[in-house]
Amino acid sequence: MSSTDHESLRQLLTDAILGSEFRRAAFGGAPRYGPTAWQRVAIRAIELRGERWLQFSYFDEKKDITKNFRAAESAAPLDEVMAIGFANVHLSTASEEVDVRTSKKGKVFVSRKPAEESKPVQPHNRLKDVPLPEGQANRLLEVMGILTRDGHVRPTMRAKYTQINEFLKQLTHVLDDAGLRSLGRPVEILDCGCGSSYLTLAAHHYLNDVLGIAAHLIGVDVNEEVIRKSIERSERLGAERLQFACARIGALEVQPDVVLALHACDTATDDALAQAIAAEARLVLSVPCCHHHLNEQLRPAGPAEVLRPLLRHGILQQRTADLVTDAFRALILRIMGYRTEVVEFISTEHTARNLMIRAVHGAPVGEASFVKEYLEMRCFWGVTPYLETALGERLQRVLAMNS
């Protein structure tokens, strides 16, 4: 670590942050040049419509504000941040990591070391036209354990990598429809059953760093170990606006704009849908996983007796239960005010669980024709979908008022 004067420090930070190799910087600690409204400021390099921008995020105790500036117009906002005199600065470029500490007496110490970033892969190896192309989001993919250090997707992680890219494409597809680009504040996103947080980290990076849409993500999972690992990964990435919570889906008191659930087990998918409906989230993207709850209730009795051949064989009964469960889910979302589609988001080669329920808030609530369909289908199968139970009074009121 070497000491330096304030003018040299200013020059060092300006050259690094406005330079083409800049990745991210975090300013924090006590302000040395007087009071400031902000506790921390983060700056990231992002690419918007093929152009390089710098995204400035200003944090105080309660809120954060994000502003994007073209790289060429970033000198003035950067000067303002440097004028605060935050005691600590950490910045990363493609080639080095720089740490700056200013002591109480105003002495500046700088330490510099080569970056740990992996080398970019050669262009011919890159999978282009996907949200996270190989060779561009390397640091993220490496921390996620998807890339090797020399920049190639691990063969065992290829399916997960493809799932995440296809999921993000679906998210991009409905951003405008759900009004998420123009909220005037960070988009609140809840990833239910986040597991090892591949989707959480990828969505965080893609929205904040690539699309320039400020987004705050929370990953929730009941499994303590995956949450511990996810926190560790987010710290390695130095990601702002990213949290993880060890809890059951539905237990967190949050008001998400977007609810994501990728392969949340069995009724955990329904808990995620119920939380989205209760919060009137603008967008739900859910890829269901195993379906056990309704399968256990399906008996060839009553009107469904006629389908006995379909339910005689275990595998046919299971597939029927999958379809009936997802049809009920889509119908309940529609009744509760969501324009809902069920789509194949990826080919079965990458996962057998490849149906996505995509729902955008804004349809009329309790439309009588859908309520009728729901009640008739429920009566035909003689079952109570878990989502109906999870929604309780909220759904019962709508059914009663419109039947």
Ligand SMILES: C[S@@+](CC[C@H](N)C(=O)[O-])C[C@H]1O[C@@H](n2cnc3c(N)ncnc32)[C@H](O)[C@@H]1O
């Ligand atoms: C198959 S993993 C999927 C993980 C991740 N979404 C992905 O696709 O990589 C399902 C995750 O859901 C979590 N889970 C299951 N039920 C849950 C519940 N009720 N509340 C919170 N997490 C749950 C499990 O602990 C597990 O980590």
